[in-house]
Amino acid sequence: MSTQTMQQPVSDWAPLIGRCYMNPFWDYALIGSAVTIPAIILVLMYPELTPESMSIKRNCFLLFNYAHFASSAVRLYTKPGDVPHRAFASYGLPGIALFVTTVCIMWPELLGKHLWALAETWSPYHYAAQAYGLALMYCFRSGCILNKFEKRLFWGICMLPFVRAFLLAETSGLAWFVDVQAYPGLADGLQKAGIALAVLIFALPNIVFFMLQDRGKTLPLIAWLIVATNGLWWVTLSYSDAWFWATIFHSLQYLVIICIVHTQDKMKQPGNTAGPFFHVSTFYVASFFLGMFLFLIWPQMYGWAGFNLENSILIVWGTVNLHHFIVDGYIWRSTKKPKPGSPTQALPATG
Numbered sequence: 001m002s003t004q005t006m007q008q009p010v011s012d013w014a015p016l017i018g019r020c021y022m023n024p025f026w027d028y029a030l031i032g033s034a035v036t037i038p039a040i041i042l043v044l045m046y047p048e049l050t051p052e053s054m055s056i057k058r059n060c061f062l063l064f065n066y067a068h069f070a071s072s073a074v075r076l077y078t079k080p081g082d083v084p085h086r087a088f089a090s091y092g093l094p095g096i097a098l099f100v101t102t103v104c105i106m107w108p109e110l111l112g113k114h115l116w117a118l119a120e121t122w123s124p125y126h127y128a129a130q131a132y133g134l135a136l137m138y139c140f141r142s143g144c145i146l147n148k149f150e151k152r153l154f155w156g157i158c159m160l161p162f163v164r165a166f167l168l169a170e171t172s173g174l175a176w177f178v179d180v181q182a183y184p185g186l187a188d189g190l191q192k193a194g195i196a197l198a199v200l201i202f203a204l205p206n207i208v209f210f211m212l213q214d215r216g217k218t219l220p221l222i223a224w225l226i227v228a229t230n231g232l233w234w235v236t237l238s239y240s241d242a243w244f245w246a247t248i249f250h251s252l253q254y255l256v257i258i259c260i261v262h263t264q265d266k267m268k269q270p271g272n273t274a275g276p277f278f279h280v281s282t283f284y285v286a287s288f289f290l291g292m293f294l295f296l297i298w299p300q301m302y303g304w305a306g307f308n309l310e311n312s313i314l315i316v317w318g319t320v321n322l323h324h325f326i327v328d329g330y331i332w333r334s335t336k337k338p339k340p341g342s343p344t345q346a347l348p349a350t351g
Contacts, residue, residue, distance in 0.1 A: 018142040018220025021260050030256045031134060032222045033229040036249050040236055043245065066291030067284060068251035069320050071258050072327045074287045079331060080265055089330040093323065101319040105302050108311040112318075119318035120172035123243065124165035124234060126325050127250050131230040132158035133332065134257065135223035142220040144212070157204045158227055161234040164197040169239050201231035259283055294320050 020027035028034045076089060104112040132155050139146055146154065166173035167190050174180060180187050205227050212219045233246040263279040266272060299316040303309035 015142060015144070015218040016221055018138050018222045020222070021257075028222055028225060031253055032225040033249050033253050034225060035252075036229045036232060036245075039245065039249070040232055043241065044236060063288075064251040064255060065247055066295045067287040068254045068291070069324045070291035070294055071255060071283070071287035072324050072331055074283060074290060075258055075262060075331045076327055078262065078283070078286075080269060086330050089327055093326065097319050097323045101316060102302075104315045104319075105307050105312050108308065108315065112311055112315045114176075115322070116314050116318040117172045117176045119321040120169065120243070121166065121176060122325055123321065124162045124246070125159075126328070127230055127233070127246055128158050128160075128162040130250065130254065130328075131226050134253070135226045138220050138223045138226070142218075142223075144217045144219055144223075146212075146217070150208075150212070153208060157201075157208060158230070160197055160201045160204070161231045164194055164201065165234050165239065165242070167197075168194050198235045201235055202228065205231075255284070255287070 017024050018027075021031070076086060100115070104115045135158070136146070136151065136154065169175055174190070178186075180190065205224055209219050209224055229249070230246075233249070234242045236242075237245060259280045262283050263276050266274070266279040267276065295317065299309065299313040302312035302316070
């Protein structure tokens with residue numbers, strides 16, 4: 001009798017916690033981005049902790065951000081049996097990226113600035129799409145299977161931070177096309193829309209959580225947390241600060257999940273004799289050094305060729321961002337057709 005009483009809470013709480021990859025602490029902290037919350041509180045308490053004033057910026061970018069952008073390419077070429085099915089992404093896209101980058105560096109005012117604006121505009125969409133993909137993945141893993149309407153509703157909620165960032169960004173998004181400050185009425189309307197969207201970003205996930213409960217579906221809290229933390233980045237901070245902090249935490253989140261999925265694939269391969277640590281470490285090291293080349297050495301090569309180094313850095317960074325966004329859409333799509341009636345375990349495309 002006492003044993004049954006002790007075991008009952010575990011059974012009740014399991015669907016709410018969700019089926020984790022590692023354990024609830026690490027999944028919630030890293031993939032759920034719970035580490036975001038104390039960091040954002042600290043930044044709000046100490047406004048002087050701007051990206052420009054922090055020596056930690058370079059270290060975070062070296063350890064997480066550069067490797068994160070490179071990891072999608074590493075995953076593309078190391079995913080078992082995937083390269084033949086991704087011919088364009090594997091062979092064509094790198095050549096296009098090199099050509100576009102070179103042309104933009106040759107004409108930075110005519111083309112280069114627009115490539116960077118596109119990368120800035122796309123970034124919050126990419127983060128929102130990843131939040132949707134990860135949240136949906138945890139729903140599948142935890143037995144909370146959403147129907148088509150529920151998925152679309154969830155996707156729309158995840159896109160709200162992107163919509164807000166698009167409307168309020170200073171040099172990208174809507175401002176890329178329209179001089180918002182030249183129209184005081186428009187600027188005022190956008191600020192009011194931003195406030196309304198901020199309310200919806202945090203209110204709607206709670207409404208959907210209880211709506212699913214009424215339908216007999218338990219949304220794992222980590223799915224709710226992933227959506228909430230993405231909104232936290234873009235609502236509580238200025239666009240430039242949000243872009244900086246979201247990049248770091250998104251990078252950490254992304255590296256963890258891609259290392260997990262990569263390692264699972266490698267461990268299942270026939271003849272594998274290496275342990276998880278080997279696969280995780282080799283994948284990260286490959287991503288780290290590729291990221292170092294892409295972000296630090298590639299721009300320098302244009303500088304050595306006589307082009308403006310500052311323009312080269314910005315344009316190359318924009319290209320690497322866009323390449324990552326596109327490749328990301330490929331690597332998370334399964335090349336195998338799922339069996340009828342069974343949800344795929346692949347993460348929905350997040351590009």
